[in-house]
Every structure is written in structure tokens, then in C-alpha cells.
Amino acid sequence: MKSLFFLLISFSFILANAQDVAILKYSGGGDWYANPTAVPNLVSFTNKTIGTTISNIQTVAINSEAIYNYPIVFMTGHGNVFFSETEVQNLKDYLISGGFLHISDNYGLDTFIRRELKKVFPKLELIEIPTNHPIFNQTYKFSNGIPKIHEHNKESAKGYGLFYEGRMIVFYDHETDLSDGWEDEIIHHNPKIIREKALKMGANIIEYAFNN
Numbered sequence: 001m002k003s004l005f006f007l008l009i010s011f012s013f014i015l016a017n018a019q020d021v022a023i024l025k026y027s028g029g030g031d032w033y034a035n036p037t038a039v040p041n042l043v044s045f046t047n048k049t050i051g052t053t054i055s056n057i058q059t060v061a062i063n064s065e066a067i068y069n070y071p072i073v074f075m076t077g078h079g080n081v082f083f084s085e086t087e088v089q090n091l092k093d094y095l096i097s098g099g100f101l102h103i104s105d106n107y108g109l110d111t112f113i114r115r116e117l118k119k120v121f122p123k124l125e126l127i128e129i130p131t132n133h134p135i136f137n138q139t140y141k142f143s144n145g146i147p148k149i150h151e152h153n154k155e156s157a158k159g160y161g162l163f164y165e166g167r168m169i170v171f172y173d174h175e176t177d178l179s180d181g182w183e184d185e186i187i188h189h190n191p192k193i194i195r196e197k198a199l200k201m202g203a204n205i206i207e208y209a210f211n212n
Contacts, residue, residue, distance in 0.1 A: 019052060019053045019054050019055070019056075019210075020054060020055070020056040020057075020058075020069060020070050020071070021039065021043065021054055021056075021057055021070055021071075021072050021073070021074065021206070022057065022058045022059065022060045022066075022067065022069070022070040022072075022073045022074070023039055023057070023058070023059045023060070023073070023074050023075075024059075024060060024061075024062060024067075024073045024074065024075040024101070025059050025060065025061045025062070026061075026062055026075065026077075026081050026082070026083070026087075027081075027082050027083075027084070027087075028079070028080040028081045028082030028112065029079055029080045029082075030077040030078060030079035030080045030081050030109065030112065031077045031078055031079060031106075032075070032076070032077050034076050034077050034078060034106050035076055035104075035106065035179045035180060035182070035183050037182070037183045037184045037187065038074075038076070038179040038180070038182035038183045039057055039074050039179075039182070040057060041182045041183065041184065041199070042182045042199060042202040042203070042206070043057060045182075045199045045202070045203060046202070046203045046206050046207075049139070049203060050138075050139045050203050050206075050207055052206065052207075052210070054206075058070070060073060061087075062083060062087040062090060062091050063084070063086045063087045063090050064090075065090075067090065067091075067094050067099070068094060068097070068099070070099070071098070071099065071100060071209055071210060072099070072100045072101075072102060072205075072206060072209040072210070073099070073100070073101055073102070074102050074104070074179070075101060075102065075103045075104070075113075076103070076104040076105075076106045076109070076179050077106055077108075077109050078106050078107055078108040078109060079108050079109070079112070080112050081109065081112040081113050081115075081116050082112075082116065083116045083119055083120065088119050088120050091120050092120050092121065095120075095164065095169040095170070096164055096165075096169070099169070100168075100169060100170075100171070100209035100212070101169065101170045101171075102170075102171050102172075102173075102205050102209070103170065103171070103172040103173070104173050104177070104178045104179035105172070105173065105174045105175070105176075105177070106177060106179065106180065107150075107152050107177060110174060113172070114126065117162065117170070121162065121164070124162050124163065124164065125162075126160040126161065126162055126170075126172060127160060127161055127162075127163070128158055128159070128160055128161075129145070129146075129159045129160065129161045129168075129171075130145075131143060131144060131145045133161075134208060134212075135159070135161075135168070135171060135204055135205065135208045136159075136204065137204075138203070138204040138207040138208055139200075139203060139204065139207060140200040140201070140203060140204050142200075142201060142204070145157070145158075145159055146158065146159035146173055146176055146178065146201060147176065147178075147194075147197040147198065147201055148175075148176050149176050149177045149178055149180055149181040149190065149194055149197070149198050150176065150177035150180050150181075150188070152175065152177075153175065155175045156175065157173070157174070157175050157176035158173070158174045158175055158176075159171065159172070159173055159174075160172040160173075160174060167212060168208075168212070171205055171208075178198055178201060178202065179198075179202075180198070181194055181195050181197065181198020181199065181202075182195075182198055182199060182202055
């Protein structure tokens, strides 16, 4: 009964704060703080182009009740990730109660995040998202799926999803470094067209998360 009550309360938090976003702080030694200008730049872009009114960007720990204040949280990094039992349960409750997690592999995160997601949802599998999925067809259309931003292993950019009872609760971009394309131009010197693709895809992710 306590768990059900907690989920109902947390879901009301998510609904009440439908225009806020957060950056996820995790343990394990990985640089959760990578790309510090990325989410602020993305928020500025979405506020200007797709009509969002996001005014609050915070950092939240996985085991914090504050995570329920945000309908979407962003996660990135290059290295190790570790979720404790408490963090596993809190993240699971957040996601199944209406939350959404976007993970951007900043090169080096893949092995660790796949392992930790299995702790949260042992029976669920990350599946590649088809190009006709709504996340690629919001305000901006990506007929070829997720755009390639940075080259590392000469592998194709992939967008993966984790689905719970038919709803995508996690979107994971791999071999693209999507959030690098949101950063200040001076940091990575990406051409304007590449940055625009990254920002537009990011806007689609926010739009999808807010509406689903």
C-alpha cells in the first residue's frame, strides 16, 4: 500500500512539473557531469522553436525523491556507471510512474549502462527504434533515424528504446554522441548543419517525453 501511494504521489509530481528537466548524477566513477553546456543549449533551442517553456534545469541523484519533479532526465558520460539497490528501485519507480530517461553515450558508457539497466529491468531488452517511430517524427522529421554527430568506431548511429507495458521509458543514443552536438560550438567545432541536426533530434526527444 505504501509503494502504491508513493507511486501515485510521484506521478502527480511529474504531471505538476511538466516543463522542467534534469541531469542525472550517478556513481561508479563515470563523468556524469560531461557536456555541461549541452542541456542548457538544448533547452534554449526548444523554448525558441517548439514552444516549450522550460525554466528549471537541475542535477538530481538517482536515489533522490527530487527526480519525480522532472518528466525527463538526461544522462551522459564516458565511463563506469553503478546503481545501488536503493538507486535501482528509485529509478524503476520513477520510470514506471511516468518518467523518461534519455541516455547519450559519450563514448565508453555502453558496456556499463547496459549492465546497470539490466539491474533495473532484468526482463526488458533495449531494442533498436525503427525510423517510423514517433520519436523520429515529432516537429522534426528524421527519415533515416538518429543522426550521426561524432565518429568513433565507424559504426552506424543507433537509437535504442526500453519499453515498459508498451511505453518507451528509456531512449538511448549510441555511436552518435548526440549531446556533444548540443554543446557550445567552440567546444567541438561541429559544423552548423551538424549542430542543428543534433538540436532538432534533442527537441524531438523532449517533445516526445513531454507528450508520452
